[in-house]
Amino acid sequence: MLPTMADSQKKDYITSDELKKHNKPDDLWLSIQGKVYNVTDWSKIHPGGDIPLLNLAGQDVTDAFIAFHPGTAWKYLDRYFTGYHLEDFQVSDVSRDYRTLATQFSKAGLFEKKGHGVIYCLSFISLLLFTVVYGVLCCESFGIHMLSGALLGLTWIQVAYLGHDSGHYQIMTTRGYNKLAQILTGNCLTGISIAWWKWTHNAHHIACNSLDYDPDLQHLPVFAVSTSFFKSLTSHFYDRELTFDSVSRFFVSYQHWTYYPVMIVARFNLYLQTFLLLFSKRRVPDRFLNILGVLVFWTWFPLLVLCLPNWTERVLFVLASFTVTALQHIQFTLNHFAANVYVGAPKGNDWFEKQTGGTIDITCSSYMDWFFGGLQFQLEHHLFPRLPRCHLRKISPVVQDLCKKHNLPYRSYSFFEANVVTLKTLRAAALEARDLSCPVVKNLLWEAVNTHG
Structure with a gap:
């Protein structure tokens, strides 16, 4: 049975409260510009160490990402994209x-x-x-x-x-x-x-x-x-x-x-x-x-x-x-x-x-x-x-x-x-x-x- 439009919308979006649940070393998600990324494996080899990622786990971290990364870093994000967007994303x-x-x-x-x-x-x-x-x-x-x-x-x-x-x-x-x-x-x-x-x-x-x-x-x-x-x-x-x-x-x-x-x-x-x-x-x-x-x-x-x-x-x-x-x-x-x-x-x-x-x-x-x-x-x-x-x-x-x-x-x-x-x-x-x-x-x-x- 094909998914309905409502099912598709529900699958593509999660709330901030749902994102907060992914805040552990073995389940580490972040949001950047409203797009949700799974950086669990990346945290182990992150050049800046795992501490910054763990401290901000389960949150939108756009400002911190902009501060610490050059523009060339954005192209590497897609490989960690979960397919989800933050439903209540605000700036x-x-x-x-x-x-x-x-x-x-x-x-x-x-x-x-x-x-x-x-x-x-x-x-x-x-x-x-x-x-x-x-x-x-x-x-x-x-x-x-x-x-x-x-x-x-x-x-x-x-x-x-x-x-x-x-x-x-x-x-x-x-x-x-x-x-x-x-x-x-x-x-x-x-x-x-x-x-x-x-x-x-x-x-x-x-x-x-x-x-x-x-x-x-x-x-x-x-x-x-x-x-x-x-x-x-x-x-x-x-x-x-x-x-x-x-x-x-x-x-x-x-x-x-x-x-x-x-x-x-x-x-x-x-x-x-x-x-x-x-x-x-x-x-x-x-x-x-x-x-x-x-x-x-x-x-x-x-x-x-x-x-x-x-x-x-x-x-x-x-x-x-x-x-x-x-x-x-x-x-x-x-x-x-x-x-x-x-x-x-x-x-x-x-x-x-x-x-x-x-x-x-x-x-x-x-x-x-x-x-x-x-x-x-x-x-x-x-x-x-x-x-x-x-x-x-x-x-x-x-x-x-x-x-x-x-x-x-x-x-x-x-x-x-x-x-x-x-x-x-x-x-x-x-x-x-x-x-x-x-x-x-x-x-x-x-x-x-x-x-x-």
Whole structure:
């Protein structure tokens, strides 16, 4: 018996509620422009990892897809098309304006015009590295050695920006060379795996400032930017409970005092996270290349440090480099710690709003753009992550106008002001953490130490 027209219509369309049921790793559907795709198998080999797909599973994800994919990606969607369309597909006014803006930028060629920033950055990095090595090997002055350590920290900052750019868009002529640039800038020169960075950074972009989905806000027991962490939230990124126990309460109670010292030694945690991922059972793209690159770093860096005349200078050299690099770690936290936060999975239908609510720009003169690596325009970067940094200042007024039109926040502070509001956020949570009427999970080791000395 042939299907009737009504049967055909029912087969071709599903509702948003029906789409939401397909939100598991073994049954993962998404909608883009109202067309429904089954990306269950694709999630296992997705270049951006499975986390972004899982976080937005069962939803229309058009805005996020436009943000992270070039126009050439659309042609690959048909192979995953289920044959269904979203019956109640709607586009909000702000999403419509955002998509129009992205189309205008694409037609203007902004995503392809990368300028000469990569050449300038590589030249600057090479000059800095040469100066560092020369200062360590060819000079005997203690002051020169400490200055060399500081310059190494500045080198790592610039290298990180270049690695960040290569992770978001192709800075080299081919994908192969781009991957080489990622391994070189991330693993070989900084000791931080580009695979680890992609894993966490993509999740951060998709779930910007979600307390339980964004790994960039999950820093217990050291930091808590919201009192919601006092409820021992479950991290859906790390798949474990972020326990707020006695140890967490102690550290968080003083976090506005420990913020800067922790930023200085934060690099040790990045090294640890790199090793935990690369030697885990989790699927890691290019695992061998990442491990090899990290081994390159842990060969040249210790050898350079050992060239210094004594252990006092060696320790101070490393401390000087870490202290300068802390400026970058501080900048990353300034962009988000004091912004709006929420609990729960990200939603595809308010993606633009979540980016504006969860980010803070840093105001600076154009001659300082090199120092901030373009990431002082954090909102612009979050809205258009594939846009080369040389265009972020140009599009800032347009983004401000769009935020104003839709009554959305656009916050931009000076570096000093951003530090102030971040410290206020940390202090407010710290004072709440000191409230002993709020119960915490007991930490047996902590209780034993305090009971028996």
